[in-house]
């Protein structure tokens with residue numbers, strides 16, 4: 001099955017519960033780092049749940065749901081996919097209200113419904129409250145799957161309503177297998193193997209090279225601030241820069257240890273975490289990273 005790489009154990013357990021189980025959880029929370037396939041497993045689980053042919057992954061129902069993952073829109077009336085809308089900073093209450101309304105209508109086809117909320121930690125507080133109400137009184141025959149890389153950003157009231165499913169990073173072999181199949185350049189493959197995730201798989205090698213050059217310039221003179229580069233403009237580019245900078249710092253710290261370097265390292269780790277889990281602007285995070293080390 002090429003739809004998902006790895007996570008065999010998790011998928012098998014989900015299949016058992018959602019296809020064969022007499023009782024199933026109404027809400028699941030998928031937790032694990034970015035770029036390892038949680039969203040795809042959530043779509044797969046939805047197909048297991050909605051398929052009336054034993055979770056075959058081949059019937060018209062299954063195919064429509066799996067195709068929804070590729071196209072980023074739902075192609076099945078009883079399947080819904082919610083994520084951060086383009087250009088928005090959070091998942092809105094309107095989205096969660098619409099989800100609730102949808103959940104309470106009668107299923108169109110097989111008597112069940114499944115919804116995925118991707119990057120659930122990006123719900124604002126109102127959206128989270130609206131969703132919580134739905135999770136507290138789940139309509140019969142409905143499955144909700146929340147997907148997140150930052151569970152600590154979710155209200156504990158939501159987390160406690162869900163059954164948690166933990167995802168491990170991809171193995172070296174799994175990452176290599178995908179990278180080779182997709183003919184990903186060597187440099188990118190190394191990066192992906194190192195982080196056990198396919199998060200940077202689509203980054204063009206030129207972009208990696210540019211980020212490496214920025215890291216070198218930065219290491220020569222952190223006060224330079226690389227202002228003209230505006231690397232905070234784009235999240236992926238910023239994260240790539242941070243990751244390469246951390247690699248560079250790690251190897252430097254092996255050779256010589258200094259308080260300044262450690263302080264930079266500490267902030268770097270902090271900023272990396274905040275980039276994907278908070279609403280703080282990338283520009284502010286960058287400024288914080290470069291604040292003079294006293």
Ligand SMILES: [Zn+2]
Nearest residue numbers: 051056059062
């Ligand atoms: Zn099927």
